[in-house]
Amino acid sequence: MSRRRPSRWNGLLPVYKKTGPTSHDIVDIARRSLKERRIGHTGTLDPMAEGLLLLCVGRTTRLQQYLLKWDKAYRGRVRLGWETDTYDAEGERVGNTVQPETLSHDQIYELVEKFSGSFDQMPPVYSAKKVGGKKLYELARKGQDVEITPKKVQVHSLRLHQEDTENLVVEVETESGFYVRSLAHDIGQELGWGAHLRRLERTRIGPFRVEEAISQDELEKAPNPESIIEGPHWIPLGKIPLPFPSVDINPTAGARFIHGQEVVVLRSEAEIFEDKGPVAVRKGDELLGIGEVISIIARGRTITIRPSLVLAEQSS
Structure with a gap:
């Protein structure tokens, strides 16, 4: 069985949808302009509505279940x-x-x-x-x-x-x-x-405001994908602000996480954690995925994180 071709672009693209087209129409425009099939969005806008539509591109589509929870x-x-x-x-x-x-x-x-x-x-x-x-x-x-x-x-x-x-x-x-x-x-x-x-008009989704969006016309008339990815509107996967806490782990723990293994993090590195729940797991500027805090040990000053969604690609 052939493996899916890795996505070239992974990130978020805020788009200003005009009245008339459906949200899926905007997704189709983005697929053509970015030459990428894996594109979704974080919440439908009716055809008669205009404003902010947040597109998930590449591996970011796997975050939709979390990003859909952003307030608007x-x-x-x-x-x-x-x-x-x-x-x-x-x-x-x-x-x-x-x-x-x-x-x-x-x-x-x-x-x-x-x-x-x-x-x-x-x-x-x-x-x-x-x-x-x-x-x-x-x-x-x-x-x-x-x-x-x-x-x-x-x-x-x-x-x-x-x-x-x-x-x-x-x-x-x-x-x-x-x-x-x-x-x-x-x-x-x-x-x-x-x-x-x-x-x-939708004016905001989570931390993103309508003023940050690329226009529908600009998206449709982009000469090549690079003109969008290198432009001011693109948010790379590693820079996406998620609606829950995050923790930065070292390369050794990062390798364990990518392979689906639990990781233990010093509580001094994760003082923001008070309850069990989802956490964004990062290694520097790279978003490795989403984990679930399954235990918090106050005396040992550690927390244990179990992978629930791995976004980083394993090196062959």
Whole structure:
């Protein structure tokens, strides 16, 4: 059996997606421009949305399960007065149109209070969430009734500003899995006017901000892969800031880790560890992989790490 050809490029590429294309369209553009098949992303953007899409390239695709957990920030515009079946501007109008009014400070405060912190959110019927192995929007387009269960979501920050009687600007910072479309719909339900999401921009994923992204046009028109890899937007695998602690180990321990063996690290080198859990294992500027802290011995001042994902390639 032939072995998979090693990826030439391994890292993250922040891209600014324009409205219109799907997230998979952007992945296809990157595959052509970078001449690399192993490319994924850390969270879908709907076609009507724009903003930050974080691409995982090469071996970095194996980190997706961890990077998907990064929190995200959005800025959107909600149209008050009527709702749609998709909860956004691309859907069919549902129900009657109501003339909205200027919101009072108390009304805005109550909305912020209601939709902040932890609460149950109902996903849109037209969404990529799967039920019984099928995406909800596929079932909805076939006219099939599906029982949707609410999901617990977490909103860290919510700011609302009414531009005029018909438009409400929403800025929200949330954990992964949150639907801004559902927020727009629920705001309309709470006010009794109906509402839908008119525009959406993702402005941040974890530590990465939209200002750091390469434009979609620049990505598509890149003359060669090197012009992207050597540019200011590329983050090499070893430089990726991960959402959990890291430890730097010596070459001997690094060789053991790469071969799937547990390693013991002096606690003085890992004082940030208080609980068991995932840890990024590095050797200098190289990210060897992800390990799991399985024991912490205070008296012996050591921690034991078991490999759970090895990213470094073994030398032949």
